[in-house]
Amino acid sequence: MDAANREEQPAREKESAELIDAFLRASRLLVALSARSLDESSSPVTFAQFRALLVISRGTANNQTQLADELGVAPSSVTRMVDRLEGVGFVERARAGSGTRGLSLAVTERGQAIVDEVSERRRGLIADVVGKMDTHHVGALVEALDNFAEAGEEPPVGRVGSAEPRFEDVEAVIETP
Template sequence: MTSEAAELLEIVWGRASTSPVSASQLRVLFILEHNEGINLRSLADALGSTPPSTSRLCDRLQAVGYVERRPSATSRRELRLFLSPRGSSFLRELRSRREAALESVLAQMPASQRTALLRGLESFCAAAAAQFHDDGAMDARTA
């Protein structure tokens, strides 16, 4: 059931196109949104990728105007990555399209089932947040 739900979400969200960015580039935008000024190595670590691959992702995102690179205040050799105003606008519009697509599906469900889904999603979010927090604490201890 989990994989079927994930696939259906992909189909629903597919209607809310992420063009002109790929799924990997979209992950970069989400990370930058929550980690303003992250450096390339930290971004690569967050993606589970290499700095050269991550740099190429950022090159493409910078070319479409979604990412800005700025020199670090502490090191002239280091660049910091930021979501540009255009990138922020893209994410807002994408979320709006995705929300509309989900609302269309939810409107077809009986109210009692929507309530049950809400309770389940609240529990899911709490469990996922706890797991991510625990994983982050584990990473900090092993670093």
């Protein structure tokens, strides 16, 4: 390592530590907003149950094995969770196809209503915070968060019933009185 790189390394480490601290602070806020959106829901679901409903509704997990993988939990935990969600009418299990032993998962209309309600509430809570930001920081934040989510392989999230929101949507939130 040459002298220039040795001198740059402490600066990069400090910048990286500051970035991680900023993400941790922002993630605490996002978790609080997520919890609040669930607490105010018309139907009580846990954070884990909501995450499962969300994953099933976007089609990235079509069976319990895929759901367990997506959530990073044991298959037995998913079985119990799906049992509960099915019991309250939020999820349906169906034969995956003729001659197969597997079951596919689908969110029911009632389950989708919870996903939509909580997602819209969360969107509103985040919009309230974004509305308090200086407008000149918003574009850079959108770009940085999109880059971070892509690096973490998180699929894009669209507004319920619409295309993926972009910077113009965020600008509209900020300009709304």
